[in-house]
Amino acid sequence: MKKTTLLILYLCCILITKAENGYDLWLRYKPVADKALLTSYRESITTIITGGSSATMKIVKEELYAGLSGLLQTKIDTNISTPRNGTIITGTPQSSLLIRNAGIATQLKDAGEEGFVIISKTINGKQCILISGNTEQGLLYGTFHFLRLLQTSRPIRQLHIVSAPKIRLRMLDHWDNPDRTVERGYAGFSIWNWHTLPTYIDQRYIDYARANASIGINGVVITNVNANAVILTPAYLEKVKALADVFRPYGIKIYLTARFSAPIETGRLKTADPLDENVQLWWKEKVKEIYTRIPDFGGFLVKANSEGQPGPQDYKRTHADGANMLADAIAPFKGIVIWRAFVYSHENPADRHKQAYDDFVPLDGQFRSNVMVQVKNGAIDFMPREPFHPLFGAMPKTPLMMEFQVTQEYLGQGTSLVFLAPLFKETLDSDTYSKGKGSTVAKVIDGSLEKHSLSGMAGVANIGNDINWCGHPFAQANWYALGRLAWDHHLSSEQIADEWLRMTFSDNADFLKAATALMLESRDIIVQYSNPMGLHHIMGTSHHYGPAPWVNDQRRPEWNPVYYHKADSNGIGFNRTATGSNALAQYFPDARKQWEDSSHCDEKYLLWFHHVPWNFIVKSGRTLWEELCYQYYKGAERAGKMQDTWKRLQPYVDKQRFEQVSMLLNIQHEEAIWWRNACLLYFRSISKQPIPAQYEPPGKTLEYYKQLRFPFAPGI
């Protein structure tokens, strides 16, 4: 070979093999590996024409340039004005004459306000690719989608893509505190460096916005629902404004959590009663102050009268009174109020499962039109596996917003590989039967079932200041999945995993096959070794790290694991049938039917809804006790096998991330054994039955597991 060729190969080598720290997420834009495909891409893409010169169009141009340069390893000319063969033409009908005259009006109509059109067209006799949308925001989404096609090795010869989001508000909720701790955060600390804002704009803020835009996220709540009113003070609003200015060209609106007692804490009022005129006035002034700085401010997210947060019930008012007061203040500016339905109270002796429904269903129809009620996917609290929340379908007059948890509070936190798309899909695909068969949760929250124009899906972010954003390299996939499903909940978990893996690691077929399988079974595995058969909320107190089914000394009954598993000498499980708490009655009859009989109940939810005798015979023919043992041992065994699978993938993964994941899978396997042993030793002490002899006995005692303490576990 010639010297120069060698040098090129060497330089390419440096570019490709440089250790990857994960900062680039799924936007790595590495050279297309398949030679034939690369050639074909290079033929189809030669130049770029960008219509318009706004901040967003500048981003479109830069992203295309960076993406194509990286993927195709050629220079892409962006300074042409007449289409050539292979020109990418981007623009809205308003900003680009070429787009306006391209005859794609029908497609653009279907794309709606935020959607996009990507289409192959002959323009002036030249084969071009058009990327367009009715708004620059839509066009930006189209740009990222086009790059994704290349990143995932899709054909681009005859493109005809029209895509519009199924859900209007596609949001990330940050539980970030002003001191930069992150509640339930396992990836370091908050990326918002309040101290150096507004003057210092961290590159992170820009790259965060880019990443969100690439998956269609269009709203972010930057503060914790357990809120601090300091965010509403002028000094902090200046900081918020600086972030809003960064996010705006990426199509992202900022929302803040509003501490209900803020008028007292920062406004010197004596009350926060929503029916008090001075309180109403205070919020009106505050909202005006916010919009003066941030004209496109999204609105407020509120956690009220839950887990100690202040709220309207402190003044004998309803959640609707509270939400409507804020809604009235913000309506003139087209802002919205997102009111959380995650409420429970230790003064209420009812099964916690039932309290949100009891509180909110009577309020259906009483909320202003700019109020959404945000409902967690399940009625307890982001459990590893949870039946859908009975509120879905039960408040037809109110637009309900979905709240998923992307951060893995109960799902292995920062040290476990758990792909959450299957969990999200499980809820979305659940049938509420509220308007007959096919009334899925997805249709409730995308607004189609009840014809709501407001619709939303939020995920509690798993983002922190770790270099790779999410701590676990695979946790990035959950951020990605949230965005993709909010855009289109018809996407399958497999499609999402495949896309993400290709962009994040490699599009080698062997790699993809094994890695996709690994991701797709990962959530089942952690359920199996931690909370099998419908067990739930049996984790460590406060930090929620690891197992602690024995805890029974917490102030509120529903903070104790024993409240949830109710293991006794007879059996185990929470009777939520008519003979128990009757939480099942909150579901529509056809939904309820699948769970109400313990002998037919899906065993995934058996102990969620039933208290079952230890010797109850389950479908496998084993007794319940034996089945629990089987599940825990099987789950831990499968966790161990994840390590083997990963080891085989070493040839396809850069050294740094390969080793990161290897070490984390080691931890996960240790944790799986810990869950298995601690839970079975504890339940054995109650069931008085032995762990079957075919299983390796736990090497440590129950007392050992009970005395473990984690005073500095993250995310509290």
Next chain:
Amino acid sequence: MKKTTLLILYLCCILITKAENGYDLWLRYKPVADKALLTSYRESITTIITGGSSATMKIVKEELYAGLSGLLQTKIDTNISTPRNGTIITGTPQSSLLIRNAGIATQLKDAGEEGFVIISKTINGKQCILISGNTEQGLLYGTFHFLRLLQTSRPIRQLHIVSAPKIRLRMLDHWDNPDRTVERGYAGFSIWNWHTLPTYIDQRYIDYARANASIGINGVVITNVNANAVILTPAYLEKVKALADVFRPYGIKIYLTARFSAPIETGRLKTADPLDENVQLWWKEKVKEIYTRIPDFGGFLVKANSEGQPGPQDYKRTHADGANMLADAIAPFKGIVIWRAFVYSHENPADRHKQAYDDFVPLDGQFRSNVMVQVKNGAIDFMPREPFHPLFGAMPKTPLMMEFQVTQEYLGQGTSLVFLAPLFKETLDSDTYSKGKGSTVAKVIDGSLEKHSLSGMAGVANIGNDINWCGHPFAQANWYALGRLAWDHHLSSEQIADEWLRMTFSDNADFLKAATALMLESRDIIVQYSNPMGLHHIMGTSHHYGPAPWVNDQRRPEWNPVYYHKADSNGIGFNRTATGSNALAQYFPDARKQWEDSSHCDEKYLLWFHHVPWNFIVKSGRTLWEELCYQYYKGAERAGKMQDTWKRLQPYVDKQRFEQVSMLLNIQHEEAIWWRNACLLYFRSISKQPIPAQYEPPGKTLEYYKQLRFPFAPGI
């Protein structure tokens, strides 16, 4: 040009212009820019022969390979066994026959245990470069030094370098808490992720060790001096062991802070009295437990009986009693105890300036031979400018260790460009006169003045989990300077700035001239706009951010700024002469002489040692009040000019870091004006004299500045 040439240029372009996030510190190994130099380097360096296969030698080989590949952009063959022209031969005399027979025994002798030899030699008729040391650690330092020669464009044709460190313990002290907050940390949070240790080894740990080794740091205290005993529990010692295993091949020993009351808190004893047998036994057992895990554990750093920390005085014992008890426990393992002299007590009415001296001088000669007393550079607390600590020279029988602060607690924290080498040098070059003229602080702490074999210099680290490690891109220079000066305190600030700039940014001559000047004057500038003329400790309470000379309501007198500036209707300053606190008497007569007469006192320290009337005429001919106004205005003006200088350097700096520094210089200028206005408005309210008309009047009121609050300022 040919297509291939274009492509090479393009790929090089990508490599060079890729945004730099600062993670790589001064170890970027970018291609040598000067063509002629590159050619000459490529001729001189062709291949590598590495003797030995230990973990350290593996690092030597990998570092050389990565460094040379990056710098020279050629493939360096590491698989040869016979020297060629341009072979780099590395090894110790033990591990390499080539080195053993190279005839460099004399040079190796001079290099000592940790030093290195880099020498050009003809071996078997081939022109080679030898890098060697008596230990692999020395050899590793030599490797980094050799790479530094290339990084800083030095000639390498006729190398003959023998270098040995002047100071034995070259340390970084982390004030990192187990919850990952960092006391006085302004670069995010602790890089120690205790939760995922010991199994997960963050790449940061490795790169941290690399960076330290590259500047000769050989010891790190990984926990805060305000200590938490949890670090001494078995679970945490396992985590410490994991870090020690990472650091060992880089020649870095781990030290821990020992909370004096640990036997009570984690050991169930009722006392921590150092003369109690059970306490002594507890520490002996604990030390044994540590060394079982970490055979090369360095020892303990202790802050006792200071600012609320427990200590031997709680039991009416002396600091020597406490230190010796630990020293006896650790002596069998060759560990050492570093006992801090930073003590003051609110029960002691004496000038805080005097208390450490009063406590420690009487103990000179009473410490075990494996105890060092660690003394801050000045007697108050890392002030922007402070006369050297009177303890230096006053404890001839005790090896004194220097404690500098690398983190910029009082020097603009995370938002100011302040190069600290001039501050370090100012102290090191100060003459204590303890054994006559020339008894510099440097000679005290390097052990040469009193022939101590133990010697040490520590810096309180400025490292956090920000991507660029130190927050401010220029703060990296202070980490670098600490290491370089601990190795060789004869290096000038200018040399260090020049080296660091070349490696971190560019070796363009125009850039270097302006950027070096910027760095060298930066510390003078911040002193001028914040604490001119010897003013000190007038910053905000608790977080120490910004000015607050008016504060007078703190519990302890010496926590109040008014205690330090003592401004009254007559004048301003702390009288530390014989008519005042007489702290001056703690200095040797020739040192004292320079400061004791207010009319001859160096004006940098005027208000440090004297209470001076407002109308006192200073050297400029202005009154003291006018001079204060002049200094504050001049300082803020110079802070503004730093922005202009930086703007001119844009062509030489990558976009990301250029903008980072620009934004930070904006903040610094705002802060400079804040310091100027707040201080002058406050002092004006006492002096009752106007700010001279030639200065732009402060745009805000004193009340405005007084009401500013920073509840979430970092580093508390």
